[in-house]
Amino acid sequence: MSEKRIHNFNAGPAALPLPVLQEIQESFLNFKGSGMSITEVSHRSKWFDDVINDAIARIRRLLKLDDTYQVLFLQGGASLQFAMIPMNCLTDSDSADYVNTGTWATKAIQEAQLLEKNIKVVASSEDRGFCYIPENIAYSPKAAYVHITSNNTIKGTQWPVYPDVKGGPLVADMSSDFMSRPFDVKPFGLIYAGAQKNIGPAGVCVVIIRDDMLKRTPKNIPTMLKYTTHASKNSMYNTPPCFGVYTIQLVMKWLEETIGGLENMDAINRKKAKCLYDVMDKSRFYQGTADLSSRSLMNVTFRLPSEDLEKQFVQEALANDFGGLKGHRSVGGCRASIYNATTLASVQTLADFMITFERKNG
Numbered sequence: 001m002s003e004k005r006i007h008n009f010n011a012g013p014a015a016l017p018l019p020v021l022q023e024i025q026e027s028f029l030n031f032k033g034s035g036m037s038i039t040e041v042s043h044r045s046k047w048f049d050d051v052i053n054d055a056i057a058r059i060r061r062l063l064k065l066d067d068t069y070q071v072l073f074l075q076g077g078a079s080l081q082f083a084m085i086p087m088n089c090l091t092d093s094d095s096a097d098y099v100n101t102g103t104w105a106t107k108a109i110q111e112a113q114l115l116e117k118n119i120k121v122v123a124s125s126e127d128r129g130f131c132y133i134p135e136n137i138a139y140s141p142k143a144a145y146v147h148i149t150s151n152n153t154i155k156g157t158q159w160p161v162y163p164d165v166k167g168g169p170l171v172a173d174m175s176s177d178f179m180s181r182p183f184d185v186k187p188f189g190l191i192y193a194g195a196q197k198n199i200g201p202a203g204v205c206v207v208i209i210r211d212d213m214l215k216r217t218p219k220n221i222p223t224m225l226k227y228t229t230h231a232s233k234n235s236m237y238n239t240p241p242c243f244g245v246y247t248i249q250l251v252m253k254w255l256e257e258t259i260g261g262l263e264n265m266d267a268i269n270r271k272k273a274k275c276l277y278d279v280m281d282k283s284r285f286y287q288g289t290a291d292l293s294s295r296s297l298m299n300v301t302f303r304l305p306s307e308d309l310e311k312q313f314v315q316e317a318l319a320n321d322f323g324g325l326k327g328h329r330s331v332g333g334c335r336a337s338i339y340n341a342t343t344l345a346s347v348q349t350l351a352d353f354m355i356t357f358e359r360k361n362g
């Protein structure tokens with residue numbers, strides 16, 4: 001079996017830190033002397049209790065969460081949160097604000113509308129193909145919450161700073177930049193992130209919910225769709241996604257102990273993004289698709305002069321061990337997803353490859 005690993009620029013599922021994968025491999029057949037794999041132990045065992053509680057404790061420390069926040073591990077991906085949020089946190093007499101910054105935000109809006117909830121799209125960047133984050137938004141003073149998508153995975157835009165909405169709590173889909181940078185959690189009532197972009201494997205979604213939001217859960221929704229169900233049982237009302245939680249625990253340990261926290265992670269991520277944006281900014285061959293002030297530090301999206309060249313670029317990149325550079329099927333072009341686990345060395349190697357490719361084909 002080949003041990004060769006590629007430079008992984010996949011958008012999700014995406015790269016995981018090599019030391020984490022190695023630790024999983026080493027302990028896979030016999031977890032902590034249990035004589036079982038972590039995928040074989042009971043979720044009611046002390047082994048798994050330690051895993052989930054350590055994962056939660058690390059998330060709390062990394063984000064400096066106070067006691068008013070609870071950390072949940074749910075299934076159904078970020079996509080189920082599009083529905084659970086309005087079901088749980090938006091009563092029929094209230095209205096919530098949504099900012100539409102791309103494909104995923106649009107889906108969140110559609111789910112709330114499907115539930116016939118009262119929502120207001122207070123801003124959208126659809127007029128220019130979602131290539132920017134709207135500014136100077138007039139939020140509703142009495143919004144039950146304001147929903148934003150912190151990083152737009154497909155369009156390659158990211159909120160550089162979170163908006164001061166004055167009224168209701170912020171609710172954020174952080175699927176593709178969760179744990180990539182430090183931020184003040186105080187304005188947030190709820191944060192959610194599908195794990196498979198930045199913190200773990202597919203199959204688990206982290207939800208951080210504040211007590212005031214948790215109190216809103218109505219009685220008449222299915223048990224599994226109530227945040228209160230999961231919060232009252234430490235995410236173990238039913239069988240949780242054990243392997244996903246375990247991997248998240250190890251990624252959080254890596255963030256704390258190897259990287260040294262979110263400030264350090266942010267500094268590395270900024271270096272990585274700069275490396276690629278510098279290539280684009282010095283070139284007329286590579287054209288970034290996002291406005292400068294809205295550029296994502298996680299998903300670097302760009303076009304080449306023609307679709308044929310884009311195809312050739314992706315193919316030659318693959319032959320040189322760069323994976324995942326094809327843009328999302330809905331927008332075409334190219335995209336380098338440079339989440340936490342993608343190393344600066346990989347990104348620098350890609351930047352060199354881009355420069356060489358331009359020299360040969362530009």
Ligand SMILES: *Cc1c(COP(=O)(O)O)cnc(C)c1O
Nearest residue numbers: 077078079104153173175176194
């Ligand atoms: C990938 C992604 C989603 C969808 O996540 P699933 O876990 O597949 O449901 C939602 N929002 C954002 C920002 C994403 O990047």
